[in-house]
Amino acid sequence: MLLQGQRILITGGSRGIGRGAAIECAKHGADIAINASAPSDSVDSLVKEIETLGRKAVVSIGDVADPDSATAFIEAAVKGLGGVDHMVANAGICPFHSFLDMPVEVVKRTVDVNLMGTYYMCQAAANQMVRQGTGGSLIAISSISALVGGEMQSHYTPTKAGQHSLMQSVAIALGKYGIRANSILPGTIATDINKEDLADPAKREYMEGRIPLGRLGKPEDIGKVVVFLASDLAGYMTGAHVLVDGGAFVHLQ
Numbered sequence: 001m002l003l004q005g006q007r008i009l010i011t012g013g014s015r016g017i018g019r020g021a022a023i024e025c026a027k028h029g030a031d032i033a034i035n036a037s038a039p040s041d042s043v044d045s046l047v048k049e050i051e052t053l054g055r056k057a058v059v060s061i062g063d064v065a066d067p068d069s070a071t072a073f074i075e076a077a078v079k080g081l082g083g084v085d086h087m088v089a090n091a092g093i094c095p096f097h098s099f100l101d102m103p104v105e106v107v108k109r110t111v112d113v114n115l116m117g118t119y120y121m122c123q124a125a126a127n128q129m130v131r132q133g134t135g136g137s138l139i140a141i142s143s144i145s146a147l148v149g150g151e152m153q154s155h156y157t158p159t160k161a162g163q164h165s166l167m168q169s170v171a172i173a174l175g176k177y178g179i180r181a182n183s184i185l186p187g188t189i190a191t192d193i194n195k196e197d198l199a200d201p202a203k204r205e206y207m208e209g210r211i212p213l214g215r216l217g218k219p220e221d222i223g224k225v226v227v228f229l230a231s232d233l234a235g236y237m238t239g240a241h242v243l244v245d246g247g248a249f250v251h252l253q
């Protein structure tokens with residue numbers, strides 16, 4: 001048990017990587033607060049799964065692009081769990097689109113959800129941690145896309161680089177409070193975000209062929225690294241990024 005009694009907040013926890021992180025953290029003894037954009041059966045089943053593991057679960061519904069959702073999420077966690085020890089800024093979107101005809105509203109929405117959502121959530125969580133005076137950590141789910149481009153992702157990859165940069169700056173700002181800030185850079189993880197893109201067998205085969213470990217990632221592959229970064233095992237890590245991609249990044253030829 002690496003996270004016994006820790007209170008971990010996860011945005012976009014209903015599905016995919018956020019859900020995987022919630023379950024891995026609960027398995028390690030953490031109580032979990034989940035932000036989701038809307039109520040759903042998926043959120044309800046996650047709450048049951050966390051409670052079956054013997055941990056508390058709190059849900060806060062809100063759009064991460066709205067700064068008020070961050071305040072509401074912290075209030076819900078303080079009320080339901082008694083405080084905040086870690087924030088996992090995970091909620092994100094990637095509406096694949098070509099560059100030359102990218103609609104302005106798609107760019108703005110992607111930046112608002114992925115980057116601004118991370119900013120508001122981490123700022124609100126850090127203020128609560130400072131009030132508590134007990135330290136803590138921030139973990140941004142950035143991406144391998146912080147380091148490389150994507151033809152249909154000109155609006156998305158800058159948000160992932162931005163999250164990574166944000167963690168570097170807040171690591172400096174928050175070190176004096178004992179608050180660490182790190183980012184995880186997942187490679188290709190099979191979730192709803194890329195279901196349609198990877199439905200093309202040729203694309204899927206190409207992506208799998210680029211991964212030395214021979215398979216796409218699973219949400220729990222990232223959840224386990226969230227556990228590590230939140231735990232005391234990573235107590236001297238801040239401003240760092242951890243690439244979790246099965247080796248895809250280094251596989252040039």
Ligand SMILES: NC(=O)C1=CN([C@@H]2O[C@H](COP(=O)(O)OP(=O)(O)OC[C@H]3O[C@@H](n4cnc5c(N)ncnc54)[C@H](OP(=O)(O)O)[C@@H]3O)[C@@H](O)[C@H]2O)C=CC1
Pocket residue numbers: 011012013014015016017018035036037038062063064065090091092093094113114141142143144185186187188189190191192193194
């Ligand atoms: N899958 C991959 O290959 C990779 C993913 N990532 C990053 O991981 C993160 C999670 O993605 P993944 O699990 O794959 O995708 P999913 O589409 O499976 O899940 C996305 C999650 O984000 C939530 N979400 C989206 N928009 C909002 C919003 N405005 N407010 C609150 N919640 C929101 C969704 O909630 P709801 O169900 O309520 O809509 C959902 O829980 C993203 O930041 C993504 O960029 C990074 C690298 C690779």
Ligand SMILES: C[C@H](O)[C@@H]1OC(=O)[C@H](O)[C@@H]1O
Pocket residue numbers: 094142143144145150160186187188189193194197
């Ligand atoms: C959604 C994509 O499949 C996925 O998102 C990322 O951040 C990865 O780099 C992949 O492109």
